[in-house]
Amino acid sequence: MMKEKLNRTLSGKVTSNKTDKTVTVLVDRRVKHSLYGKIISxxxxYHAHDESNTSQIGDVVLIEECRPISKTKSWRIVKVLSQTVLS
Structure with missing residues (x-):
C-alpha cells in the first residue's frame, strides 16, 4: 500500500497576479521572540500555481506544497477562502 504524503498548507493574501497561472501569496505568522518573549510578526x-487564473489581488487563499512546477514555484492554490469585493 502506498502511503499518501501529507502536504503542508498555509493561508495568505494574494499580493500579485500579473504572471500567467501564478500568484504571489503573502503569508503572515506570529512567533514569540526566543530571548525577550515578545510576539513578533x-x-x-510564496509563488503559487493558479491553473484557472481566478485569484484576484486581496483574496485570502489556502495553498499547499507540491512538486516543483518551476524554479520558484512549488506551491498550488487549493481554494479561495475569501474574495475581495471589487467596486
Missing part, C-alpha cells in the same frame, strides 16, 4: 512571500 514574520512574513514571507
Amino acid at each position: 514574520r512574513s514571507k512571500k
